[in-house]
Amino acid sequence: MLSDGNYTIDVTLEGGSGRSTVKSPTEIFVEDGRIQAEIEWSSPNYDYMEINGKEYYPLNDSGNSRFLIDVASLDSDIPVSAETVAMSQPHLIDYTLYFDSSTAKKELNSNAVTFVSVIAVVLAVTAVSAILFRRKKSNDKK
Secondary structure: OOOOOOEEEEEEEEOOOOOOOOOEEEEEEEEOOOEEEEEEEEEOOOEEEOOOOOOOOOOOOOOOEEEEEOOOOOOOOEEEEEEEOOOOEEEEEEEEEEEEEEEEEEEOOHHHHHHHHHHHHHHEEEEEEHHHHHHHHHHOOO
């Protein structure tokens, strides 16, 4: 089981005509044992997804369809249905998602990234200042 936090993870999609894909790796969010994933389709034409009787609607109005879904478990097939409006009439198509836990990589939280960035800037400014000070000191001796 993954500890609380944000991760990237490989996800595979099977089913349908084989033409649709989902973005992989994708982001997952773990909090108190609950896993959610952001699924981005290779098409803007999905208007909802259904998993275990629960409907999910897109997060966005433009671009490829993106959904925030609950993930019951990693490393097992998750049956999903997604309705596409790309054809003359809407069609509900069955797929399977698989989240591979061996590929999960924890993302640094934004506070840690900001702290590391600030430290890097301070070190760079210190190094440049030291070089300029040495050059000035060297030129003053001449």
